[in-house]
Amino acid sequence: SGVRALAPYEPGKPISELRREYGVSDVIKLASNESPLGPSPKALAAAREAVAEVHRYPDGNAFELKARLAAQHGVAPECITLGNGSNDVLALIAQAFLGPDRESVFSRHAFAVYPIVTQAAGAVARVAPALGGDSGQPHGHDLAAMQGLIGERTRVVFVANPNNPTGTWVGEGALRRFIEQVPTDVLVVVDEAYFEYARALSDDIPDASRWLDEFPNLIVSRTFSKAYGLAGLRVGYALSHPDVADLLNRVRQPFNCNGVAQAAALAALDDAAHLERSIALNTEQLRLMEQELQRMGLAALPSAGNFLCFDVGGGAQSVNEGLLRAGVIVRPVGGYELPGYLRVSVGLPEENRRFLDTLDQLITAPA
Numbered sequence: 001s002g003v004r005a006l007a008p009y010e011p012g013k014p015i016s017e018l019r020r021e022y023g024v025s026d027v028i029k030l031a032s033n034e035s036p037l038g039p040s041p042k043a044l045a046a047a048r049e050a051v052a053e054v055h056r057y058p059d060g061n062a063f064e065l066k067a068r069l070a071a072q073h074g075v076a077p078e079c080i081t082l083g084n085g086s087n088d089v090l091a092l093i094a095q096a097f098l099g100p101d102r103e104s105v106f107s108r109h110a111f112a113v114y115p116i117v118t119q120a121a122g123a124v125a126r127v128a129p130a131l132g133g134d135s136g137q138p139h140g141h142d143l144a145a146m147q148g149l150i151g152e153r154t155r156v157v158f159v160a161n162p163n164n165p166t167g168t169w170v171g172e173g174a175l176r177r178f179i180e181q182v183p184t185d186v187l188v189v190v191d192e193a194y195f196e197y198a199r200a201l202s203d204d205i206p207d208a209s210r211w212l213d214e215f216p217n218l219i220v221s222r223t224f225s226k227a228y229g230l231a232g233l234r235v236g237y238a239l240s241h242p243d244v245a246d247l248l249n250r251v252r253q254p255f256n257c258n259g260v261a262q263a264a265a266l267a268a269l270d271d272a273a274h275l276e277r278s279i280a281l282n283t284e285q286l287r288l289m290e291q292e293l294q295r296m297g298l299a300a301l302p303s304a305g306n307f308l309c310f311d312v313g314g315g316a317q318s319v320n321e322g323l324l325r326a327g328v329i330v331r332p333v334g335g336y337e338l339p340g341y342l343r344v345s346v347g348l349p350e351e352n353r354r355f356l357d358t359l360d361q362l363i364t365a366p367a
């Protein structure tokens with residue numbers, strides 16, 4: 001069946017596996033674009049408190065969290081669909097709007113979950129060629145090429161802004177013009193998983209949630225996994241026209257977002273200072289890592305996320321192996337058809353230093 005054709009999603013190597021395989025005890029993981037500062041202490045306290053209620057089902061409609069998110073985005077709570085992480089939201093979109101004889105459109109090198117949810121829904125993925133290496137956003141989304149693939153069977157277009165694993169982004173004007181041109185019976189999903197980091201890194205990152213009133217076929221997805229530091233609790237959400245949210249909520253499992261996660265997310269939204277610290281650390285460290293990679297002669301793609309995708313050419317596999325032996329986990333992105341590239345997440349200053357020093361030694365060591 002179609003399921004056998006699915007290439008499984010490969011998560012970053014867990015720390016325990018590296019300890020076992022290589023016998024390294026002091027391991028750092030810069031492989032899954034997690035927040036090195038972790039969540040707000042207030043979110044952790046709220047989560048601990050909520051654990052006392054785990055014998056009860058969570059609020060399946062997440063009344064409080066939705067009300068808080070609705071106020072934050074200036075939309076009605078009926079515009080929100082909560083997910084078990086934003087991956088769940090992407091799967092709900094595919095389940096509700098794709099299916100046999102239907103197609104999704106996305107860019108080459110786009111987030112790996114788009115093909116998975118498309119194929120799992122029995123639909124066909126149309127993959128647009130990415131921008132060329134000489135463009136300002138090498139390997140980034142070519143919106144004109146994506147537009148060209150939209151046909152009669154297209155129901156969903158995925159735009160990751162910024163994209164993972166490349167880090168590249170599309171600017172406000174270009175994204176707006178793109179959405180204006182997409183037929184109204186095709187949904188445009190703007191995946192803003194890294195939105196909070198992105199806004200601090202580029203002046204030209206749109207907040208697509210502000211356009212919801214204008215485009216009834218727009219879905220914006222966000223997550224608590226990145227800048228809010230709650231990846232392990234799995235909370236993400238979609239913002240859309242209430243009619244779209246109604247359909248998404250019909251296919252949603254009633255208790256897909258657990259009570260501990262809801263409580264933590266709610267408290268995280270109230271700690272603006274912690275969020276600002278996470279963003280500021282990311283901006284500072286990302287810029288430093290960009291400079292250091294450049295100094296080593298390694299080209300990194302422009303990034304508006306909390307990670308950098310850099311080219312080590314033919315040596316990618318051995319460099320990755322060398323990093324692993326030294327206890328540093330990064331992510332080889334050959335599986336995204338970017339052979340030669342490794343992706344490193346921004347960690348704590350001392351972790352980034354260790355990554356950079358180890359990398360420096362590996363690439364300057366005589367073969």
Ligand code: PMP
Pocket residue numbers: 033084085086087088111160162163164191193222223224225231234235236
């Ligand atoms: N979209 C993009 C572009 C991502 O990089 C990720 C995380 N890897 C997600 C969505 C999903 O994150 P989560 O399910 O943790 O919200």
